[in-house]
Amino acid sequence: MGPETLGEIRGKLRKALSEEGQDPIERLEQLIKERGSPPPEGKFDVLNSLKRFLESEPRTTSKKRKKRTAAKK
Amino acid sequence: MASTSPLAISNEEARQRFLSVIRLARGMGFEGTIEYRHVYSRSGGATYGEGSSVEQDLLTVYARAFERDADPDDFSLRAIIAHERGHQLLARHPKISKAVASVSPASEEILASLLGALICDNDRDFSTLVIKAAVELVEYGVLAASVERQVQNLLERLEALL
Numbered sequence: 001m002g003p004e005t006l007g008e009i010r011g012k013l014r015k016a017l018s019e020e021g022q023d024p025i026e027r028l029e030q031l032i033k034e035r036g037s038p039p040p041e042g043k044f045d046v047l048n049s050l051k052r053f054l055e056s057e058p059r060t061t062s063k064k065r066k067k068r069t070a071a072k073k
Numbered sequence: 074m075a076s077t078s079p080l081a082i083s084n085e086e087a088r089q090r091f092l093s094v095i096r097l098a099r100g101m102g103f104e105g106t107i108e109y110r111h112v113y114s115r116s117g118g119a120t121y122g123e124g125s126s127v128e129q130d131l132l133t134v135y136a137r138a139f140e141r142d143a144d145p146d147d148f149s150l151r152a153i154i155a156h157e158r159g160h161q162l163l164a165r166h167p168k169i170s171k172a173v174a175s176v177s178p179a180s181e182e183i184l185a186s187l188l189g190a191l192i193c194d195n196d197r198d199f200s201t202l203v204i205k206a207a208v209e210l211v212e213y214g215v216l217a218a219s220v221e222r223q224v225q226n227l228l229e230r231l232e233a234l235l
Contacts, residue, residue, distance in 0.1 A: 001117040001138075001156045002182065005147045006201060009208050016211045031218055039221070044199075044228065046207055046221040053204050058146050 010054060025054055079113060079136035087111055094134045097151055101158045101192050104165070105130030113137055119153050121160040130165070132157055148205075152198040155189030162188050168234040183209050187227050191235060203228070 004012075017024035028051040039045050082090075091109040098107050104127045114120070118138030122131040134154065142150035162169050163184055173184060183206045190202035207224050215223055 001119055001148065001153045003115075003117040003137075005141070005144070006204075007146050009205055012212060013204075013208045016208070017217055027217065031221075034218070035221070039225065043225055044203055046203065046224045049200055049204060050207060050220075053200075 006053075007058070010057060013050065013054060025051060028054070077113060079111060079140070082111060090134075090139060093150065094132075094154065097154045098132055098134075098158065101155055103130075103132055103154075103158050103161060104128070105132065105161075107132045107134075109134050111136050117141070117148075117153070119157045121157040121164075123161075123164045127165050130161060132161075148201055149195075149198055151193060151195060152189065152201055155193045155198060156185050156202060157189075158192060159185035159188035162192075162235075166234070169231070172230075172234060179209070179213060183213075184227070184231070187224070188231055188235075191228065191232055 014024045017027045022030070028047055032047045032051065035047065038048070087109065090111075094109050095107050105124060106129075108131070110133055112135060114133075114135045114137070116135065116137075118141050119132065119134045122133070124130045132154070134150075138150050138153045141147040141153065148156075160181070163173055163181055164170055169188070173181070176184065186202045186206040186209075190199045190206070193199050193202065203224060206227075207220050210220050210223055211217055
């Protein structure tokens with residue numbers, strides 16, 4: 001097993017999808033739309049799983065939030 | 074700088090970790106020697122070593138695997154061990170080893186994750202291992218538009234061989 005955490009893998013996925021010039025989640029939504037019907041029962045829904053994976057980014061800590069808020073000022 | 078050694082644990086805790094590793098790995102069908110080492114390694118938490126025979130194969134699980142298991146945004150111990158069992162299946166399974174005889178190390182990583190997903194009886198571990206494989210496919214140049222088809226084809230082919 002490689003040393004990359006799920007968080008790092010999420011970052012790579014964001015980067016790879018952003019290279020197509022679109023927001024990564026919007027890009028996946030577009031691919032899901034283009035695909036049409038979801039995969040038949042018993043088959044893994046890869047695109048929706050990737051989308052949920054990107055959306056499941058852990059919440060930022062209050063420390064990080066404070067830092068971000070301070071930076072905006 | 075990250076610590077170069079894990080926090081000390083009691084002998085009893087080390088024994089409990091070893092027993093957890095044994096239970097999970099044997100439950101997934103791992104053959105050969107299994108060990109737990111309370112040290113950091115350059116691996117992501119576990120390694121599979123191919124021996125001269127299946128009895129000589131070696132699964133080593135390191136302290137990092139337990140740290141990752143405790144992180145909700147990382148792979149579970151079960152997923153880490155399933156991925157290593159995937160490597161053993163690629164090397165030892167009569168049909169799978171023939172089918173993948175000439176694949177590159179990068180492809181082997183992807184296939185080990187997909188095989189690991191197939192032998193995990195847990196939805197979250199299945200998803201995280203398939204996502205790992207899908208992201209690696211995208212990284213290696215598979216277009217996002219076709220990654221779903223590629224992953225499903227590979228899962229079907231591996232499942233048929235298992």
